[in-house]
Amino acid sequence: MKYTLNQLHIFLKIVQTQSVTRASEELHLTQPAVSIQLKNFQEQFEIPLTEVIGRRIYITDFGKEIAEAAEKIINQVYALNYKTLAFKGKLTGRLKISVVSTGKYILPYFLADFMKQHSGVDLFMDVTNKEKVVDSLVHNEVDFALVSILPTSLNIEQIDLLHNKLFLVNDKKTKFKKDVTITEIFESLPLIFRERGSGTRQIMEQFMERNNISALKKMELTSNEAVKQALLAGLGCSIMPLIGIKNELHNNELQIIPIKGLPITSTWSLIWLKGKKHSHVSTSFLDYLRKEKNQIIQDKFNWYNRY
Structure with a gap:
């Protein structure tokens, strides 16, 4: 077999989104490019990974097993990269944040300089509605969530941003x-x-x-x-x-x-489950926010006070 890491990544995204179109959007690729990579990946297996019924793609049981293996391989590659950077003394790891849809207009400004300072940090930011944001927090799928209404059913900690x-x-x-x-x-x-x-x-x-x-x-x-x-x-x-x-x-x-x-x-607040054991990356991001948030608000959101 001669599959590539890129093909593993694309196939995993198709499985996660259940759609070639949505996978192409999230990967910032054209739909034909994703379809070609899926076809090339499929040709390396004798058992179908997907099937199309009507206009919808379904993942076969075998395909789901391959996706699980692909995720493990990709995580191992990330781990190798992180270990290399860590050996050089750099902050490394993944920062995962789920954001309510209007939060996409503010959170990038609180992330920009932190990400520039730490090139070994990979960012995963999922922008969706409040219900799904809270659900990702409940299932511990993310480090933080950005919300404008605090969930009353969860025991959380928070840092208010704007x-x-x-x-x-x-x-x-x-x-x-x-x-x-x-x-x-x-x-x-x-x-x-x-x-x-x-x-x-x-x-x-x-x-x-x-x-x-x-x-x-x-x-x-x-x-x-x-x-x-x-x-x-x-x-x-x-x-x-x-x-x-x-x-x-x-x-x-x-x-x-x-x-x-x-x-x-x-108030937009960055929240996390009370008692959560933060990674070195997420702890560093919290320290950064506590130190820099007022300056960021002054520099990036000064226009906001006119209304």
Whole structure:
């Protein structure tokens, strides 16, 4: 057999995502390139690794066993690399963080200099909704999770990073009278929600319940970026995190509608299970954050205070 580490990595990603398309996206490769590598890898085995039914790919039992072996091989390669770097006195290892979707706008700034200082550290950052983020923490699949709503069912520790401000947002073309109420707005415009399981959705629903507000027309979209594009297209309004619309506000494409009771404020916090035994890498990252977070906020999020 002449399979390569690259083929093992690609096949493992296909198994993990259950999709050639999603695997190609996560690997930053074209779909044809991933398909060719899967074909070349499959040709080295007499037993099928996958089967396609309709337009969906399924992993065979044999394929699952090969994926397990591939993961072990890849981990051993990582271990060899880490040992080499560690022997040179460098910080080495993997840092695994699960991030709520709006957190992708802030966490990279808290990671950038740390990653530059430690070239022997590999980063795994999974961006998903709050429900899946908490689940990855519960199953100890990650070192940390970044959330804007603290899970009440877990015994956790935390370091607070940045306030999360949510405003009522609409496209710039729509005009409102000066004293418009949120009830009047929701009577004429659809309210765009995130999907269930999203922290932003939870904050929106709690705000509407507290203020006895209902929306006559509703839309549901599965990502913050999709909501933003719907706003830009004029499909409705939404309560959105300020952090995700910086460029659109600057370019005069979206507007914040001043409404009593808004913004809603929560806090993005990096959390971990209480009592977790941190690796040297994750301990070093926590030390870095405690020392540098205020300077990072001042340097990277100074614009935030204007709203």
